[in-house]
Amino acid sequence: MAKKEIKAALIYSFATKKTSTAAKLIKENLNELNLTEIDAEGLNAGELEQYDILIAGAATWFDGELPTFWDEQIPALEDLNLKGKHVALFGIGNQVEYPEHFGDSIGLLADVFASTSAKIIGATSTEGYTFEDSKSVRNNQFVGLMLDFENQHNLNESRIENWCKQLKKQLT
Numbered sequence: 538m539a540k541k542e543i544k545a546a547l548i549y550s551f552a553t554k555k556t557s558t559a560a561k562l563i564k565e566n567l568n569e570l571n572l573t574e575i576d577a578e579g580l581n582a583g584e585l586e587q588y589d590i591l592i593a594g595a596a597t598w599f600d601g602e603l604p605t606f607w608d609e610q611i612p613a614l615e616d617l618n619l620k621g622k623h624v625a626l627f628g629i630g631n632q633v634e635y636p637e638h639f640g641d642s643i644g645l646l647a648d649v650f651a652s653t654s655a656k657i658i659g660a661t662s663t664e665g666y667t668f669e670d671s672k673s674v675r676n677n678q679f680v681g682l683m684l685d686f687e688n689q690h691n692l693n694e695s696r697i698e699n700w701c702k703q704l705k706k707q708l709t
């Protein structure tokens with residue numbers, strides 16, 4: 538009998554610069570997942586239920602908030618039933634300019650996706666970052682991948698590579 542095809546989606550705003558750059562690298566590193574790219578701006582949340590794996594990314598804006606287009610999706614996302622599905626989150630922030638709200642976006646998204654019963658994977662160490670507070674830290678780890686283009690641009694590629702390897706392990 539044919540093995541059921543695993544469906545995976547990569548969700549981010551196509552209009553962003555840094556988040557899009559990170560998404561492209563993630564896609565390359567997860568080539569075998571054949572990710573379907575979905576624009577977070579104009580997202581129809583209901584379409585996400587057809588996927589087994591969701592990888593979602595967002596920068597933090599407005600001192601610890603999600604970009605508006607994500608914020609507007611929260612009620613619809615919270616209504617989804619993603620039981621048995623995996624969600625991995627990547628966030629973009631600036632730890633020097635916003636040390637009290639560093640990369641809050643993925644903590645906020647983790648809360649939203651937790652209410653869908655999805656399993657959140659891809660937590661990473663906070664080692665190597667300097668900040669005061671973040672809504673994205675749970676049990677001393679970031680709930681997903683954290684990138685800082687303004688201050689640690691040179692670490693992006695290795696962080697993305699390692700995270701993608703980790704996701705592949707967690708998904709097998």
Ligand SMILES: Cc1cc2nc3c(=O)[nH]c(=O)nc-3n(C[C@H](O)[C@H](O)[C@H](O)COP(=O)(O)O)c2cc1C
Nearest residue numbers: 553555556596597599600601630631635638639640
């Ligand atoms: C007005 C403004 C508010 C921001 N607020 C935060 C914040 O609270 N926490 C954080 O980590 N980064 C914050 N940032 C930094 C952005 O997340 C960062 O510049 C990011 O690289 C933008 O990514 P994008 O180009 O994909 O939108 C803020 C940036 C601006 C301009």
